[in-house]
Amino acid sequence: xxxxxxxxxxxxxxxxxxxxxxxxxxxxxxxxxxxxxLLCVLSSSCVYCQLDNNYVEDEIDAKQxxxxxxxxxxxxxRHQIVDAQSKLSETNNETMAVSAIAxxxxxxxxxxxxxxxxxxxxxxxxxxxxxxxxxxxxxxxxCYSASECSARGGVASGSCAGGFGVCCTFSYTCGQTTYxxxxxxxxxxxxxxxxxxxxCQLTVNKASSNVCQLRLDxxxxxxxxPETNDSNCNRDQFIVTGGSRVPSICGTNNGQHMYVETGxxxxxxxxxxxxxxxTGFARQWRIKVTQLNCDSIGRAPxxxxxxxxxxxxxxxxxNYDGISGRQLSNQDYTICIRTESNFCSxxxxxxxxxxxxxTGPTGxxxxxxxxxxxxxxxxxxxxxxxLTIPCASDNGRAIQRGNSVCQDRLCGxxxxxxxxxxxxxxxxxxxxxxxTVHFDGFEANVPTSVTNVQGQFxxxxxxxxxxxxxxxx
Numbered sequence: 001x002x003x004x005x006x007x008x009x010x011x012x013x014x015x016x017x018x019x020x021x022x023x024x025x026x027x028x029x030x031x032x033x034x035x036x037x038l039l040c041v042l043s044s045s046c047v048y049c050q051l052d053n054n055y056v057e058d059e060i061d062a063k064q065x066x067x068x069x070x071x072x073x074x075x076x077x078r079h080q081i082v083d084a085q086s087k088l089s090e091t092n093n094e095t096m097a098v099s100a101i102a103x104x105x106x107x108x109x110x111x112x113x114x115x116x117x118x119x120x121x122x123x124x125x126x127x128x129x130x131x132x133x134x135x136x137x138x139x140x141x142x143c144y145s146a147s148e149c150s151a152r153g154g155v156a157s158g159s160c161a162g163g164f165g166v167c168c169t170f171s172y173t174c175g176q177t178t179y180x181x182x183x184x185x186x187x188x189x190x191x192x193x194x195x196x197x198x199x200c201q202l203t204v205n206k207a208s209s210n211v212c213q214l215r216l217d218x219x220x221x222x223x224x225x226p227e228t229n230d231s232n233c234n235r236d237q238f239i240v241t242g243g244s245r246v247p248s249i250c251g252t253n254n255g256q257h258m259y260v261e262t263g264x265x266x267x268x269x270x271x272x273x274x275x276x277x278x279t280g281f282a283r284q285w286r287i288k289v290t291q292l293n294c295d296s297i298g299r300a301p302x303x304x305x306x307x308x309x310x311x312x313x314x315x316x317x318x319n320y321d322g323i324s325g326r327q328l329s330n331q332d333y334t335i336c337i338r339t340e341s342n343f344c345s346x347x348x349x350x351x352x353x354x355x356x357x358x359t360g361p362t363g364x365x366x367x368x369x370x371x372x373x374x375x376x377x378x379x380x381x382x383x384x385x386x387l388t389i390p391c392a393s394d395n396g397r398a399i400q401r402g403n404s405v406c407q408d409r410l411c412g413x414x415x416x417x418x419x420x421x422x423x424x425x426x427x428x429x430x431x432x433x434x435x436t437v438h439f440d441g442f443e444a445n446v447p448t449s450v451t452n453v454q455g456q457f458x459x460x461x462x463x464x465x466x467x468x469x470x471x472x473x
Contacts, residue, residue, distance in 0.1 A: 128161035132182055140182045140288060141167040152180065174200035177269075181207045181291045184219075185272055193282035204270045204289055206262060212294040214243065214260040214270055219286040221253040223276070226319070231329045231443030235277045238285075242270040246305050247331045251319035259300040259307055301432065304336035311340050311468045314351060317437065317461030322354060327385070327459040329443045337433040343468035345396055345429040348389065349415070354463035356415040356423060359385035359443070375416035375423065382411035385439045387462065390430035392417040396469070415464070427469070435464075 133143045135157035143160035144152065149168035156166035170183040173190070185202040187194040204214060223236035233250035240246050244261035260270060276283055292299045300307035308315065315335050319325045337346065350356045376382055377392075391406035394417050407417050415423040443459055 126164050128165055133160040133167040135167045139169050141169040142182050144168045172202050177203040179205045179207055183289045185287045187285050193284050195279050197277050200274045202272045206267045207291050210293045211291045213292040213299055215290040216258045217288040218253045218256045220284050222284045223250045224281050225251045231326055237275050239273045247333050249318045252321045253318055258305055301336055303334055305333035306335045309338045314465050316463045320461045327443050327461040329441045331437050331439040333437055335435045339431050342471055344471035345469040346433045346466055348426045348464045348466050350423045351463035351465050355460045356462045357413045357460040358411040359459050373412050374421040375414040376412035377407040379409050382409040386411040388436035389428050392426045392428050396427040
């Protein structure tokens, strides 16, 4: 019906206009024209037959959608056609948007979606944990989405979570507060130097109630050396308050670290403070602050200010640099080494090219003009400064040569578990592996021209290498 041309309709209209009456049914031609007219009247509501209103037969546009309906069939057919095309258009837009996402993220996802006939937005499917990550500059960060990193005030550097996240770092300086894990505390205008008198503080709040420790890594720590008259940190010092007790330090401590207990209950903040006094020194610090959960495998045992893992490694006193660093006064802390699987003892020795100089009671020091005092042991002679290594021996057995029992306190300017002039190897089978440091409040420095100095002068601290020994049975 709907392919009848407009000219046929016009012929009928023309006959009527010329005064034709009902009698025109007597001729064959008039019958055909009447049939055509009746058919067009019945089907006038068909969208494709509305040619007298300037609609193109093979096109459906906005005019057809807005056009008045012409009969039941016309309304029904037109709505079917328009609604079907509208839904098809909407489906195509959604598919194209999702396809674009799939194309950017994974070809496999796109192929899988094509097989299924439909697929969901990846933003509702892809989730990732806020784990630690490494930036392009080799800093530690936290994996966030790009928008969340920006909202938290971080800086994105590199990707993570298979490209769905960014490695976000958080840097803070004087007078600021952080709730973020893997954040950095630096001097003003870092990496430029700081040369002024002041107090720079960072307040660290727990990222969650499950945090039990902070690990502070001194990426850079360059402060003024301790005073020469007593080796105390009177001019510059780094102080931690609000958590477990850790020693105040100064001088050069690049690469060192500390663990601070935050407590199991509450959210009392930990305050990191760098106090500087005077000018004329190029100070610089950058400290990485890592928050450790109570169940973290990286958590240090209680009371351990430093914690090392691995079969072998190196431990040093604070402000040890092998050349000009001096032993700090008022140091009391414990260094812990994790016992690795199938290892039952540990051996210590002075680092290659390193120095061991712990105070003895009398005599000279190896770093000053005078008579070296060698290795000293026991609480009677090591009564001012010492290292405690539980049941230290020179051969791994409790009974040493000369039928003496193993020693706990070691001091002097040579490292050994027996009295001798040179350093040797010290072995302990007591687990867990621990070294306790005790330096008193008097560690003076004197010119090398002074002879026969007391053991409390010119001490350098220690650098020890360790290697765990496998179990023999």
